[in-house]
Amino acid sequence: SHRTDNYLRHMESMKILPSGAGRIPHLNAVILGESLATEEDDFVLPSEQFANQANVQSPEQYLEMYKRSIEDPAGFWSEIASQFYWKQKWGHQVVHENFDVTKGNIKIEWFKGGITNICYNCLDRNVEAGLGDKVALYWEGNELDVDAKLTYTQLLHQVCQVANYLKDIGVKKGDAVIIYLPMLMELPITMLACARIGAVHSVVFAGFSSESLSQRIIDSKAKVVITCNAVKRGSKVIYLKDIVDTAINDSAQNGVSIDVCLTYENTLALTREDTKWKEGRDIWWQDVIPQYPTTCPVEWLDAEDPLFLLYTSGSTGKPKGVLHTTGGYMVYTATTFKYAFDYKPSDIYWCTADCGWITGHSYVTYGPMLNGATVVLYEGAPNYPDAGRSWNIVDKYKVTIFYTAPTLVRSLMRDSDEYVTRYSRKSLRVLGSVGEPINPSAWRWFYNVIGDSRCPISDTWWQTETGGFLITPLPGAWPQKPGSATFPFFGVQPVIVDEKGVEIDGECSGYLCVKRSWPGAFRTLYGDHERYETTYFKPFAGYYFSGDGCSRDKDGYYWLTGRVDDVINVSGHRIGTAEVESALVSHAQCAEAAVVGVEHEVKGQSIYAFVTLVDGVPYSDELRKELVLTVRKQIGAFAAPDKIHWAPGLPKTRSGKIMRRVLRKIASRQLDELGDTSTLADPNVVNQLIELADS
Ligand code: 6R9
Secondary structure, eight states, X not given: OHHHHHHHHHHHGGGGSTTOOOOOSOOOEEETXXXXXXXXXXXXXXXXXXXXXSSSOSHHHHHHHHHXXXXXXXXXXXHHHTTSOOSBOOOSOSEEEEXXXXXXXXXXXXXXXXXXXXXXXXXXXXXXXXXXXXXXXXXXXXXXXXXXXXXXXXXXXXXXXXXHHHHHTTOOTTOEEEEEOOSSTHHHHHHHHHHHHTOEEEEOOTTBOHHHHHHHHHHHTOXXXXXXXXXXXXXXXXXXXXXXXXXXXXXXXXXXXXXXXXXXXXXXXXXXXXXXXXXXXXXXXXXXXXXXXXXXXXXXXXXXXXEEEEXXXXXXXXXXXXXXXXXXXXXXXXXXXXXXXXXXXXXXXEEOOOTTSXXXXXXXXXXXXXXXXXXXXXXXXXXXXXXXXXXXXXXXXXXXXXXXXXXHHHHHHTSOTHHHHTSOOTTOOEEEEOSSOOOXXXXXXXXXXXXXXXXXXXXXXXXXXXSSOSBOOOTTTSOBOTTOOBSBOTTOEEEEEOTTSOEEOSSEEEEXXXXXXXXXXXXXXXTOHHHHIIIIISTTXXXXXXXXXXXXXXXXXXXXXXXXXXXXXETTEEEEHHHHHHHHXXXXXXXXXXXXXXXXXXXXXXXXXEEEEOTTOOOOHHHHHHHHHHHHHXXXXXXXXSEEEEOSSOOBBTXXXXXXXXXXXXXXXXXXXXXXXXXXXXXXXXXXXXXXXTO
């Protein structure tokens, strides 16, 4: 047809992409809104109607912008940055970087010398532009009939009250503030209040245990924690304040004492009378915040002043404090949000991520607010009271952009489609996916059933470290391939390298790296720049190494294949095998543990633990439960192993290295694929493990 020919021609021009994308020999395509995407389709094309209204309307337009962003990054990004308010413009050099460890320390700076404030750009700037009465936040509570909303003006006022309070108790520019809150409006409010006064927020996902929380308090040396007394998730009450109390006590024993614990009284879950309290340290939010003025001058910051810390799991050791700074992060999250979701001022945007993760930082709070968007926040679980809740929310708020994780798609897919089709969903126009690769069948269900074959899917590949999307479709611009994150965002130069760090061109697979910096990149690991360089820049000198495997097909599309290091991705949550192992061995009866990820239908991967007990301790289901509980207590429920496999011994090389490759095969019962086990110190261990597999 005419449209497919058109795209064929467009795709020809992709040869200018650095990846060396080629032409397409054949094209099985459906056009958005005209038919169902099936197993046979290579491509799903945007409808003419969608493409015509899109922010980027064709591959050619993308290529033109992309080319400019690579050839003249300083010009490209400073033009965009100029749309924001800067108290003072940046210096003559827009970007200053050393990306090559062999040439000295890694250093990334964007807009250095520029003076701005991200909270001002999210709120004051939008209010001054006439958006004061526009809804900034719709809040949907756990229960069906509980909701609230705030306009941009109201949000600004509340943020100022919190900012004034924080200043009053002595929080200053550069101080870390720990936020341990569920998805209440107070969560983004507190983040923005910190940003307003230059305090460095460190949000800890409220599903983390007290031990994980105290670890983060200690590492960041915070003096203030902001939390709430309890929250209802589904039909369960979670007593957050108790968890915080324990964490604060632990931290004090390690020399970091919290002066103030500001606690929001969440009356829907627990009254203040029933909340444990420490006079002098604990303060009720409702008792102090409303008394403060609703205006608060902003602290003007250098573009390279820190904005936030967010801890994430690595393949070894304790969690890493990823540090993001102000200016580049601001420009990058705003721009990626606008283009990857084809954002228009009339959109109603809902991202199901919790603000405790990077997605909630960049694409619940900063990216959307910088664009003056209306954001839906949902407090509860996606399947409460039933599997239709998400579509109920979509219809209630007329959501136009819906951004979620493959694990949710897969879990809803298992329920009857009737939970979906009983709702209209006709407001939807763009769908998004993040957290892990989305398998083609889940992609198609998302596309055909949720989106009624009308809505492009932005499968956004990125990381806590990258601050914003690096590889993502631009809806309307690109023909999509189910399961592919498609092409690099503006300014991003992905490369695929082999084991030796040599770039491979064209159709290939290998390790995904990035050449040159982008404005949203993290600048260091808090307090450990050496680990930053070792983990991300030393494996392949000259590049940022993502830790992900990736292949590029004949048309230049990128396909992410998952982590290549010892990080497991469970329902889109990053968990280091080392962290789970160290939790397990902290149990007095556990001598050794080795943890691997196995494929899981809904969660993507699940945690599978091989455990060696102390001599003489008998196997029992009781002990299994205790071990799982230990992990829940030390990390959080989301990191609990699904399986404890008793291991009289672990397969090790003669130098004592655990052969995880063998354990992965045993865990997934691919026993005929164990490979060469002759280098094991004791090959018999493998047989013992197989015998105990189902006991
Ligand atoms: C944003 C976020 C990062 C890791 C990353 C990769 C996986 C995220 C993905 C994806 C394939 C996608 N990942 N998005 N894999 N396709 N669209 O999730 O950050 O928690 O730091 O996790 O998640 O493995 O390396 P984070």
